[in-house]
Amino acid sequence: MEAKQYIGEGWKHAILIIGAIVVMLPFYMMVSMSLKSQQEIQSISGGLIGAQETQTFPVCVKTGYSEETCTMKPYQYNYWFAFEKAPIPRYLMNGVIVTLSIFIIQVLVALPCAYALAKLRFYGREFVFSMVLFCLLIPVHGIALPLYVMLAQAGLVDTYSALILPWTISVFGIFLMRQFFMTVPDELIDAARMDGMGEYAIVWKVMLPTAIPALLAFAIFSVVAHWNDYFWPRMVITGNRDLFTPPLGIREFRGGIDSDEFGPMMASIVTVTVPLIVAFIIAQKRFIEGITLTGMK
Amino acid sequence: MGTISLKNISKSFGSTQVLNNLNVDINDGEFLTLVGPSGCGKSTLLRIIAGLEQQTSGDVLIDNKNVNRVRASERDLAMVFQSYALYPHLTVRRNLETPLRLRDYNAFERLPLIGNFSPSKKEKTESINQLVNKTSETLKISELLDRKPGQLSGGQRQRVALGRAMVREPVAFLMDEPLSNLDAALRVHMRSELSELHNSLKTTFVYVTHDQAEALTMSSRMAVMIDGNLLQLDTPQEVYDNPSSLSVAQFVGSPKINIFKGTSDSSGTVSFLNVNLKRKSSESNTDLHIGIRPEHLEITNESNDNTFSGIVAYRENLGSDIFFHVNIEDGSNKIIVRGLPQFTHQISNGSSVNIKRVSDKALLFNQAGMRVQFTNA
Amino acid sequence: MHNSKAHIWFIAPAIILMIIILIFPLFLAGGISFTDYNLGNKTFEWVGLENYDKMFNRKTYVKMIWATATYVIVVVPISVVLGLCAAMLLNSLRFGADIYKTIFFLPVMATLLAMAIAWEFTLHPTLGIVNSFLANGCGGVREFILGFHWLPWVDSQESWYAVACANNMDFPYWLKQKNTAIWTVCFIGIWQAFGFNMVLYLAGLTSIPRELYQAAEMDGAKSTWEQFKLVTWPMLGPTTLFVVTITTIRTFQVFDTIEILTKGGPSKTTYVMMYAIFEKAIQQNLTSIGAAITVVFIGFILVLTFFQRYVIEKRVHY
Known part of the structure; x- marks a missing residue:
């Protein structure tokens, strides 16, 4: 009886975990994209947070910032540039x-x-x-x-x-x-x-x-x-x-x-x-x- | 048939022990009451019999068959719940039918629409209808059959709940404080109805209550439980007259039994206040509790070595009887004495009275609270 | 009683606002819908039922009704049943229920518009993790499960999954394709709504007295299914009715996901009513036709709620 109940409980958790993954999918995507560099996003690589290599961002340079200002880790860049672009x-x-x-x-x-x-x-x-x-x-x-x-x-x-x-x-x-x-x-x-x-x-x-x-x-x-x-x-x-x-x-x-x-x-x-x-x-x-x-x- | 045996039943929730190695044998056709103060484990015991709760250890036997592994739905018992637990969305008729439908129809016949194609269904439906009608006539609820529980009064719901239990003629009825949601007058009335019902059905009743008056009035035997222990299992009169321990004596009887502190000397003569008992205790040279019920005391004008005096603190007039709450003179005790109105109506609060024992009746208990017998009868 | 006139000051603001903001606009919408008035025009003419005539005969508006109906008919039942199942599963768990509850409720709290964009990327044909997950699964367990190869009548060479794998990973462009867009939008709607229903059902479940289940057990309802039929489902009747109504009214009003993801397309398959009102009346300045859609829309909602009240009185009350 006890063992049977644990198996039942296990099944329920299995179903709920699959549900939770589907529910969390867009949240994962959103957070992950906000941390990764453009290349990583386009190649769908780097897992949740990406490699976080310091690099110079071309769009930033084109916008008129100095190359020095535009060199940083992707997550810093993403959030910094977001605030630069919009109020x-x-x-x-x-x-x-x-x-x-x-x-x-x-x-x-x-x-x-x-x-x-x-x-x-x-x-x-x-x-x-x-x-x-x-x-x-x-x-x-x-x-x-x-x-x-x-x-x-x-x-x-x-x-x-x-x-x-x-x-x-x-x-x-x-x-x-x-x-x-x-x-x-x-x-x-x-x-x-x-x-x-x-x-x-x-x-x-x-x-x-x-x-x-x-x-x-x-x-x-x-x-x-x-x-x-x-x-x-x-x-x-x-x-x-x-x-x-x-x-x-x-x-x-x-x-x-x-x-x-x-x-x-x-x-x-x-x-x-x-x-x-x-x-x-x-x-x-x-x-x-x-x-x-x-x-x- | 309807015998139920409980063998060495224990139950604990986590580390709290709620039932402590109980043994009860319930005879066929008996009205057995499980009585005790709230939290004594009586409801848990009833649920263990029902199969709604699993005992930690011990065996439940119904008609001498071990049902430890049998589900509640297959034990063929019926239960009346404290809240009645009627299905609020179903009419009274459907409420009464439910246990029959679930048992008599097979899975296919219970299906909506296509279930009606089963050849045997019509016959079964007929017998179900007959049973429901018979039961509702017995309980005088025939005219309520089309109403829903929400439209009924407390007493009517109570009857429907009884009916739902009765309709399928179970091995035994289990009742969990079924009268506690009714008002006082109706409760007293339902006591007699339940007793009559039991007499006519002749089925085993197991009845849980915290009200010792219900236990005394209705049961063939009562089991007094306190703190998870079964203290005494006997007929109501026997429990009242011959309680096995101080706790039982104090629990059963209203107003409560009076307890005096006393001693027995080397010859076994028991004395308390300035009174000596005629009979001798089987335990000598020890401190004792002496229990005397209010009806065995009386207010008197005499003053001798069989009386003691006190001051009336409160006069409780019940019409047929007056109970005097008396502070005993040495300040040791507050006791209750019964008086008949015609003799005692002139005694008021604050008056000083003498009290004597009417009969020889007294109960002895030792320091551990266990009963001590007299040596001579 | 007291003779204070305070109540006038207490109720007057509410009454005035109710009339101006809620009741007058109903009549205004009704009035405009019988004219050819467009915002900015100095004059207008009465045109009778012309606007309504257009609505039920022009292809665009027929498609609008279809899209709205499809969305409501798919999202409401599925999100209600999912909510009920989730609530019952959580209710029977020994541990961990709170975590799932929080997760499932997140979509209700999160800004839907932001989540729609997140879904857009999640389902993006080249950037999204869904399609890359599918592509990486070709020939494996994922293909077997999601391609329904386990069903006896599905040919493992012909399933949608196998075909997509064979054609150079040609998986659906979920939101851009005529045959998938509406279902994808429905999916997002369900994703967003079921957590809310779950929470309401959880509240409903905790209010069912435990003694009823025990009574059912004593009466011989052995299986979980029997107990569900005898106790849980009927006792949840009022909750279900409420959940269905509120979900229906909410799904009728779907707008955010449509505006940001499909703009009613492709070829009007997701052209729902709220988006139609917005597009016609605000973007194309066709105020009168927008008013006609508004009237029909309000009509739907009123009929639904009256129906709910009626059913409450008749059936679920006890």
Whole structure:
């Protein structure tokens, strides 16, 4: 019986390892290419990290740098040149600005509304809630075109506002927070009222702190979605490099596959992709919990 | 037939020993209760009988056949779980049918659609229906057959769970605290129903509970377990009257038995407080625990060498009886005395009372907690 | 109760934003789809159903529907089943489950666009490790396994693998070839989505009470399959419904991989709806036809979600 179980366990691991290899394949390719020299990439040699021989890089010299500056190991070159070619920190900063603004505005709008829907009694509450439920069905990507038309008419294309505005209302956030507030006992709010707090103070001083776990889950959901979003920025940012978010940067790096150098290109893609992945690996339990919580409603 | 024998059963999880070399023989048709405080290993023992858990050592015999290597599904036992474990997505009827379908239909007949082409299926379906109907009538759940478990009350779910166990007429029923999720009134009611059910089915019941009252009221024999050890296996009356050890005496009986510290002298005469017992202990010259149940004490006006005095700390009125929690004068002990309302209604908290022994009944235990017998009857 | 008017200030911003950002655009898209309006035009005319007529009759848009449907019909079931299998496998492991969970979840977190480019190189005919792995395996075990030579009806001279080996390593140009592009894009979609489904299923599995499995065992469900049928699958009903709906809505919205890898080609085999909206309305400035596609798209999504709600009420509730 014991031996049989170990064989079963072995089989499961065998299947899962094959799966894991397939899943990791592009990550391996990405990291490996960002470390190797162009020749190694083209001849598919050198394993994961390549030979790392110090050499002079011709593309770099052509760009106008001295030969001395252009002589280094491939991995140094790839990452150094990536940062020389494109304003990567700027893209990352745009990503931070956009995702944080979106998240903060979403909370500012959703939290009071969720509180009112969960804990206050007023005329029309049911109607507002059914409106929320209906809006839950509308995918914002789906209505991107009319939104784009509206923004274009308002002259907002190619601005930060265009990146942020359509996402300021998160119906999902309202729904999630309302469900959470429903579980908060009424006594807590009544106690706060007895202590002399106004409704505003209750929202920000009582409800907000109790909602931290749900808020964290929502933060992960929101930040991941908007950091990785490509469709919407692609629609509304047409040429202004100063407004590029990380995915738009990635698109720019890619250029033409057959002409450019692949090493620096992959190095920039790795740089842009890494922050979120590192955050995920460090706090993966929170991330997975957050995604499950927001996923299961 | 339905005898179950447990021989030298031990179970450990890692380094913690939960069952310690247990031997139990369960007779055919018996209602055996495994009772003990939570964590004593009683549920584990039941699961070992069921085959849901594997013992570390020892043998389980059902009808004298060793079933150590037989899977739970093939031991022909039925189990009622504490949470009932009904299939929430199936109707009551389907819940009752499930054990029959799984056993009676072969793999081909269980296939959807094409399974219906099997010639013998129709007949089997008919007999399954009959059994389900019969069982649901016995349990008075016929009108619930089309509902789902989520639409039932706790008591109704309890019946359905019983029905699912009954429907296939197993060798024995195993019940794991089946009444603990019911409210107090219903629990008392279900005790009598279960007893009646047992009387009419005449099948072996193995019943796990932490509630000594359930054990006392329902079982033909009860096995008292504490810390993985089987302390006593006997009829409820015998366990109550003649506990084998101090722990059993303290566990069985509500309110708890009173324990006094006393000594026996060289002749075996036992004394505690200012009282001497008439009968002599078989162990002389030693410290003893003397156990006297609350109903064997009484509040009295007398004051003599067979009484002792104390102050009433709390008066627990149950209507039919009043239990007095009394602090004994020398401060050594707090005891409980039963009084009849008609004689004791005027005694209030804080009053000083004398207490005497009503009968000669007392239980002796040595320092190790083992029972000490009297020499003369 | 209290007579505070605070609730007005609490709900007003949300209501105004909902109307402007979510509800009004629905009507705007509907309105534009009946006109010949293009962004920048001063005037427009009502053209009735002309845009819709084009959509269902012109070859391009018929291909669009086909590509979208193929993508959804392939990606949803496979990623859901893979997610379920992975979750059940991980759930039954004695050790190491967390590592696999992290690995399988990585594609969900990673920027899809970047990963699409990584896949492009991985599957590149001359630079990619996939084709070099295949080429190096000619005549060996890899050919035997991946060429399906182990199936009795496959001729080991005629299998796709053997043919490619014989023709100077002519392995597929995965993303550039008409007969493979859509399947390759589907593969990337599955690769990205199944980890998410797995995590939801893992949560669903842990919420199944263990006593139900024990009850099933006592009732005579011996094999893992019987227990799966009796307990696991029905108990996962709500999870499955949710997973299927959310995966469907997400796969309907596929855009990143298409835009960066195939641009809808070759010959419109991967021309999915979101890409069509983008290409027509933004790049070619054909706003009205884009609006018509938007309306159809939203229609699909609404029908799907209502269907889900209906099924929840009817079937999976207990």
